[in-house]
Amino acid sequence: MAEPRRRNRSATRQRLLEAARHRFAKEGYEAASVRDIAGDAGVDAALVFRYFGSKKGLFEEAAAARTPTTPLDGPPEELPARLLHSLLFEDWSAYAGEHPLVAMLRSSAHDEARDHLREELCGTYVRALERLSDAPDAALRAELFSAWMLGIGVLRSVVGTPAISAATPQDLAPHLAAVASALFDRPVLGTPPPPPEATDHPGSPG
Amino acid sequence: MAEPRRRNRSATRQRLLEAARHRFAKEGYEAASVRDIAGDAGVDAALVFRYFGSKKGLFEEAAAARTPTTPLDGPPEELPARLLHSLLFEDWSAYAGEHPLVAMLRSSAHDEARDHLREELCGTYVRALERLSDAPDAALRAELFSAWMLGIGVLRSVVGTPAISAATPQDLAPHLAAVASALFDRPVLGTPPPPPEATDHPGSPG
DNA sequence: CCCAAAAGTCATCGGTCGATGACTTTGTAC
DNA sequence: GTACAAAGTCATCGACCGATGACTTTTGGG
Incomplete structure (x- = not known):
């Protein structure tokens, strides 16, 4: 019809x-x-x-077109792992294989692209991450961690450095935990979250 | 003549x-x-x-045209601070105010630019940084730290997020020390090196 | 069937791009 | 001082760009 x-x-x-x-x-x-x-x-x-x-x-x-922000939900100590996992290992084939934030850097001479990048980074990533710290410079810490994630994405899918390009979530997990814990001055988990790929029969009325 | x-x-x-x-x-x-x-x-x-x-x-x-690699020399525990300080606070006015590596991301759709980025990052930054760790994944750790530096440069001079843009070397020093120490699993200094801007009259040799 | 509006195409405009080759200006050696 | 080569300019080419408006094809209602 x-x-x-x-x-x-x-x-x-x-x-x-x-x-x-x-x-x-x-x-x-x-x-x-x-x-x-x-x-x-x-x-x-x-x-x-x-x-x-x-x-x-x-x-x-x-x-x-907003990138899905589902990784924002969940326990705070998992948030960094959630964000990094989403940025690196989610299926971004709709954006030529790269996370939109990373891909947008190629257009960063365009003012619109820069504004979009800043809004998305500050309004979504930094805003969520800065709750992890009570320090007076929580915003700086959150931006520093966002910078790390963006940099990893750039090295992985733009520059193509060998170690990061070949790294699995398990390879990154300990370093993610160490860096995030040091930056936010609190324990942060490094294990990536597997929430979307739930088992076939959870057996409970979710 | x-x-x-x-x-x-x-x-x-x-x-x-x-x-x-x-x-x-x-x-x-x-x-x-x-x-x-x-x-x-x-x-x-x-x-x-x-x-x-x-x-x-x-x-x-x-x-x-090679970017000066003087920050490579010096004690290893100062190397991360040296590199970050050079990337952020050196005078890059010859490159439109940004470190060449950061500026080159705007041309990253160009194959030559990508190759140049990878060579410079791997051949200079990663190669120097991976000596800081004896772990089997020293290269990955070095790339992760390089990613952090590049990301900070991007957020500072391309995206322009507020906290990193306003940060002074002193603001960054403790976080630099914490992250680098966590990543390389050894004490790393966060204080930026002031070797080139020597005082007008040192008065003593050395 | 017919027709009007919507969806899509075509020809084309002015401008700029990278690139080429003929031309003009400048410095210098004789 | 004149001739020659280097340094620099100018006119121009073909291709492509973003953008516009007239045109053709489809759709759906009466």
């Missing part, structure tokens, strides 16, 4: 946004052309301007 | 390289145009192709 429609405004919009996320993440804002993005989506480039007004508008809407 | 020459090939080459470092650092490889770079250097854009063959050749030669 709803399937024989081949012309579908919202579906085409979504395909354009998806293609834009890929291209912007892989090539950066300047190098990604509207024609290429529209080609990936299988439509004409003129539709980009009809739907998003300009290339900039397309970028903003593509970047505005 | 050698000064009344106003047309000077090597001097013009250097001016072009300097302008290129600025533009590539600030705008990224794609967004920086040969015409703008040549304009900054005060010459015609055609000289870029005469001297460097192509825009890519200009980028490679501009990026190949």
